[in-house]
Amino acid sequence: MSDLFFDDGDGIVNVGIESFIEPIRSKNVPVTDVDWKPYPGVDDELIDGLTELGEHEPKIRDANERAANRLVEARPIWRDIQNARTALDLEGMTLCHAGPPVTWDNMSGPQRGAVIGAIQYEGWADGKEAARIKAASGDVSFVPCHDRSAVGPMAGIISPSMALAVVENEAYGNTAYSNLNEGLGEVLRFGAYTSDVLENLEWMEQELAPVLKQAVAAHDGIDLKLLSSKALQMGDEVHNRNVAGTALLVRELAPTIATLDEDPHRIEKILSFIGNNEHFFLNLSMAACKSATDAAANVPWSTVLTAMARNGTEFGIRISGLGDEWFTTPAKVVDGLYFSDYSKQDASPDIGDSSIAETSGVGGFAMAGSPAITQFVGGHPQEALGYTKQMYEITITENTNYALPPLNFRGTPTGIDLTQVIETGIQPIINTGIAHKEPGIGQIGAGIGRAPRECFLTAMQAYCNAYRNETVPVEVSEQ
Amino acid sequence: MSDLFFDDGDGIVNVGIESFIEPIRSKNVPVTDVDWKPYPGVDDELIDGLTELGEHEPKIRDANERAANRLVEARPIWRDIQNARTALDLEGMTLCHAGPPVTWDNMSGPQRGAVIGAIQYEGWADGKEAARIKAASGDVSFVPCHDRSAVGPMAGIISPSMALAVVENEAYGNTAYSNLNEGLGEVLRFGAYTSDVLENLEWMEQELAPVLKQAVAAHDGIDLKLLSSKALQMGDEVHNRNVAGTALLVRELAPTIATLDEDPHRIEKILSFIGNNEHFFLNLSMAACKSATDAAANVPWSTVLTAMARNGTEFGIRISGLGDEWFTTPAKVVDGLYFSDYSKQDASPDIGDSSIAETSGVGGFAMAGSPAITQFVGGHPQEALGYTKQMYEITITENTNYALPPLNFRGTPTGIDLTQVIETGIQPIINTGIAHKEPGIGQIGAGIGRAPRECFLTAMQAYCNAYRNETVPVEVSEQ
Numbered sequence: 041m042s043d044l045f046f047d048d049g050d051g052i053v054n055v056g057i058e059s060f061i062e063p064i065r066s067k068n069v070p071v072t073d074v075d076w077k078p079y080p081g082v083d084d085e086l087i088d089g090l091t092e093l094g095e096h097e098p099k100i101r102d103a104n105e106r107a108a109n110r111l112v113e114a115r116p117i118w119r120d121i122q123n124a125r126t127a128l129d130l131e132g133m134t135l136c137h138a139g140p141p142v143t144w145d146n147m148s149g150p151q152r153g154a155v156i157g158a159i160q161y162e163g164w165a166d167g168k169e170a171a172r173i174k175a176a177s178g179d180v181s182f183v184p185c186h187d188r189s190a191v192g193p194m195a196g197i198i199s200p201s202m203a204l205a206v207v208e209n210e211a212y213g214n215t216a217y218s219n220l221n222e223g224l225g226e227v228l229r230f231g232a233y234t235s236d237v238l239e240n241l242e243w244m245e246q247e248l249a250p251v252l253k254q255a256v257a258a259h260d261g262i263d264l265k266l267l268s269s270k271a272l273q274m275g276d277e278v279h280n281r282n283v284a285g286t287a288l289l290v291r292e293l294a295p296t297i298a299t300l301d302e303d304p305h306r307i308e309k310i311l312s313f314i315g316n317n318e319h320f321f322l323n324l325s326m327a328a329c330k331s332a333t334d335a336a337a338n339v340p341w342s343t344v345l346t347a348m349a350r351n352g353t354e355f356g357i358r359i360s361g362l363g364d365e366w367f368t369t370p371a372k373v374v375d376g377l378y379f380s381d382y383s384k385q386d387a388s389p390d391i392g393d394s395s396i397a398e399t400s401g402v403g404g405f406a407m408a409g410s411p412a413i414t415q416f417v418g419g420h421p422q423e424a425l426g427y428t429k430q431m432y433e434i435t436i437t438e439n440t441n442y443a444l445p446p447l448n449f450r451g452t453p454t455g456i457d458l459t460q461v462i463e464t465g466i467q468p469i470i471n472t473g474i475a476h477k478e479p480g481i482g483q484i485g486a487g488i489g490r491a492p493r494e495c496f497l498t499a500m501q502a503y504c505n506a507y508r509n510e511t512v513p514v515e516v517s518e519q
Numbered sequence: 520m521s522d523l524f525f526d527d528g529d530g531i532v533n534v535g536i537e538s539f540i541e542p543i544r545s546k547n548v549p550v551t552d553v554d555w556k557p558y559p560g561v562d563d564e565l566i567d568g569l570t571e572l573g574e575h576e577p578k579i580r581d582a583n584e585r586a587a588n589r590l591v592e593a594r595p596i597w598r599d600i601q602n603a604r605t606a607l608d609l610e611g612m613t614l615c616h617a618g619p620p621v622t623w624d625n626m627s628g629p630q631r632g633a634v635i636g637a638i639q640y641e642g643w644a645d646g647k648e649a650a651r652i653k654a655a656s657g658d659v660s661f662v663p664c665h666d667r668s669a670v671g672p673m674a675g676i677i678s679p680s681m682a683l684a685v686v687e688n689e690a691y692g693n694t695a696y697s698n699l700n701e702g703l704g705e706v707l708r709f710g711a712y713t714s715d716v717l718e719n720l721e722w723m724e725q726e727l728a729p730v731l732k733q734a735v736a737a738h739d740g741i742d743l744k745l746l747s748s749k750a751l752q753m754g755d756e757v758h759n760r761n762v763a764g765t766a767l768l769v770r771e772l773a774p775t776i777a778t779l780d781e782d783p784h785r786i787e788k789i790l791s792f793i794g795n796n797e798h799f800f801l802n803l804s805m806a807a808c809k810s811a812t813d814a815a816a817n818v819p820w821s822t823v824l825t826a827m828a829r830n831g832t833e834f835g836i837r838i839s840g841l842g843d844e845w846f847t848t849p850a851k852v853v854d855g856l857y858f859s860d861y862s863k864q865d866a867s868p869d870i871g872d873s874s875i876a877e878t879s880g881v882g883g884f885a886m887a888g889s890p891a892i893t894q895f896v897g898g899h900p901q902e903a904l905g906y907t908k909q910m911y912e913i914t915i916t917e918n919t920n921y922a923l924p925p926l927n928f929r930g931t932p933t934g935i936d937l938t939q940v941i942e943t944g945i946q947p948i949i950n951t952g953i954a955h956k957e958p959g960i961g962q963i964g965a966g967i968g969r970a971p972r973e974c975f976l977t978a979m980q981a982y983c984n985a986y987r988n989e990t991v992p993v994e995v996s997e998q
Contacts, residue, residue: 273891274753274763275924284753287766294773295790299783307777315770411924412752421927445754445890446925448900 089504103341108436108455114332121253125200138196139351148352150231153479154195157233203249209331216331279403285321352391369494376487401454404469568983582820587915587934593811600732604679617675618830627831629710632958633674636712670872682728688810695810758882764800831870848973855966880933883948
């Protein structure tokens with residue numbers, strides 16, 4: 041992997057704004073500086089802005105610790121299943137989508153495919169052509185999942201009738217949502233919209249969701265932090281590998297489901313559906329991560345990331361001290377392992393809210409604990425160790441709830457610091473599925489990507505502008 | 520770990536009888552020989568014996584490959600639940616026990632405890648004192664589990680009424696058995712015999728076993744090779760860590776169990792019992808391993824081990840080319856992590872048939888894939904890698920069905936070669952639970968042990984005696 045920067049432990053890379061504005065080469069210390077170079081694209085204006093903020097470094101550090109601790113201390117419990125219209129307050133013909141805001145005109149192929157499917161599924165149009173016309177008509181509103189405390193993998197289309205997992209962060213009292221995982225193969229989230237896809241969604245809404253709703257209530261909630269912690273010791277990174285998380289979930293829920301007053305064959309189908317879909321835990325993991333990043337949002341002065349999300353067109357990030365503002369740049373195609381018959385030429389640019397995993401400190405950041413995932417996303421187990429070690433260079437803390445056995449139970453690198461990304465030039469790593477660029481096809485691979493540099497530069501500049509007068513932006517208010 | 524011998528990849532240790540009888544120092548090659556020394560206890564008689572056999576090295580190598588391939592190619596399927604009296608042909612008051620043959624007079628504390636419990640459970644005596652008298656009376660026959668194609672963890676006491684898992688090795692047509700795991704805490708296998716222990720056994724026989732019997736049949740068997748393979752990619756070593764194996768088993772069986780015509784509350788209790796006992800998969804794994812080692816037994820000329828087993832008094836091994844003969848030495852107390860209030864002074868010497876795991880190439884031999892187990896048995900994740908790497912030095916082949924992600928999916932070291940153990944002085948590693956030395960108490964810890972040297976010397980001498988005239992022992996006949 042050419043862009044791998046293995047931590048050699050020599051402290052070449054210093055951290056904090058102060059260190060950035062007084063570059064190592066100007067200090068009278070015997071530190072090797074040959075490898076240090078400014079982040080590509082850092083200009084004089086940004087250096088000036090950071091210089092002005094240098095004196096506030098203690099305040100920024102405190103804010104970042106507060107934000108990162110919220111990621112660590114989050115306590116996500118899966119409490120309920122609710123329908124999206126109610127849970128996300130979706131009025132009329134509103135669809136939620138992955139990533140930063142996007143219009144139909146700018147929407148990526150797989151996201152368009154999922155929209156075409158969702159419009160038919162909701163009965164807002166009959167047939168794919170009518171659905172396409174409806175989508176383009178302006179009658180349908182498109183809202184980022186992130187704006188409604190929700191996350192959706194890949195296309196991330198959530199329509200009003202869909203059943204959502206309701207995850208309460210018991211440490212901070214906030215709630216996050218995700219849809220339920222449809223399985224692999226032809227599925228809406230990868231942009232497919234055949235009748236099989238729509239029938240499966242219908243089954244999930246009518247059969248799966250009511251049983252899960254009862255089971256989760258009868259079970260008094262499912263502790264997703266505990267399940268994730270165990271899964272991380274069992275080779276999952278709880279983003280692209282969820283074999284253990286899913287099996288542990290079945291182990292947890294099956295006894296309760298068995299006692300529900302339901303048709304045994306419906307129960308059998310539900311337990312098989314969950315058990316046979318090794319990604320079922322993904323969406324729950326995502327909602328758990330979202331409940332943590334939402335708690336870490338809006339901490340004045342904090343440079344910690346609270347979202348990385350993609351819609352197949354743009355890649356966007358949010359910064360805790362800058363509220364809900366998105367900083368975006370065009371999404372890139374991800375290198376990875378492609379299914380036979382497909383190659384990088386067929387791939388949609390990076391897509392999905394699932395990078396909330398990395399934002400909260402798992403996924404690619406936890407790859408050291410998941411050597412087996414390299415068979416799915418590419419690379420070598422030794423590189424998986426290297427990715428995690430590198431991410432310690434750009435994060436504020438370590439989540440000891442999420443201990444990685446191969447690193448002698450060191451916690452996952454948690455709380456991506458915008459400043460450290462700029463300083464070190466290390467782009468956050470993201471494990472991801474890869475969708476076909478055309479609507480209606482589906483998944484064609486999986487890989488390991490890097491968050492693109494440009495949106496970090498614009499976010500850093502915006503941060504300097506916002507805080508240069510020591511004023512906290514009005515829209516940022518600590519919870 | 521002072522006795523760790525990390526493979527430095529320089530080929531210092533050569534293999535095969537030929538290399539042994541022509542020690543490296545006599546060869547005209549520039550190989551470092553400073554670390555080579557004879558296995559402690561190798562005497563002139565044994566060197567003479569090995570010298571005589573030197574010319575047969577190709578025959579021995581072929582035989583070992585055949586035996587080791589049988590370990591690799593075994594295909595264990597859990598097919599049924601049967602009662603032990605029928606399955607193991609137990610006449611009258613016969614109890615099976617772990618390890619090599621033993622009498623009541625020589626029996627270890629935990630095994631005595633389990634016998635006292637089993638006699639009461641069978642109704643052969645009323646109360647623990649009466650059971651002790653009955654055990655000592657000579658009325659009760661004691662037979663090694665291994666002699667009936669069975670294995671039992673720790674004390675390994677199997678009584679006629681107990682329900683056994685029936686595992687068919689579909690590659691070779693042989694069948695192996697194990698009892699069902701009782702859970703942790705106060706359990707018979709660690710020598711406890713309270714009324715709670717006996718009631719739990721009763722529940723397992725009357726409630727659990729019939730449901731599992733139906734479920735396994737309705738499921739058309741459970742592929743234990745596949746489950747073990749997955750579990751090994753999820754941080755289990757399928758001996759002392761079976762979190763993944765157990766969760767995968769629940770995932771597999773729960774849908775089928777849900778459709779059985781049974782009381783939902785019984786189903787709930789059964790699914791909870793299995794799911795909440797992270798060692799439930801252990802006994803199934805052991806039966807799977809036994810089905811492989813039995814297939815590898817009785818290969819003329821083979822020096823591959825087909826059993827390592829302990830009864831708390833003696834440690835015994837069997838060699839493929841020497842049939843059912845046991846080579847024994849006193850069992851030792853294992854270093855490990857002890858529960859609070861207990862120490863090595865309280866420990867029973869090494870006990871249990873569960874070292875069938877290591878004999879067939881998993882357990883301690885697969886520790887590289889199980890860094891998290893160090894929290895249970897002691898040591899450091901880096902040492903876990905070292906143990907597996909070292910075991911490649913004394914094994915014939917690698918089981919690529921059992922790929923270890925941290926070693927870049929290298930197969931587990933499989934087929935312990937008696938000759939290589941003698942040559943290298945490397946004793947096989949065994950992960951194990953530790954029982955209290957007194958009857959009636961239970962588990963007090965877990966640790967990592969080494970097979971004791973002495974029984975390997977006597978086995979090697981016996982092998983030389985048996986094969987020096989190129990005659991295969993009459994009791995050894997290839998299946």
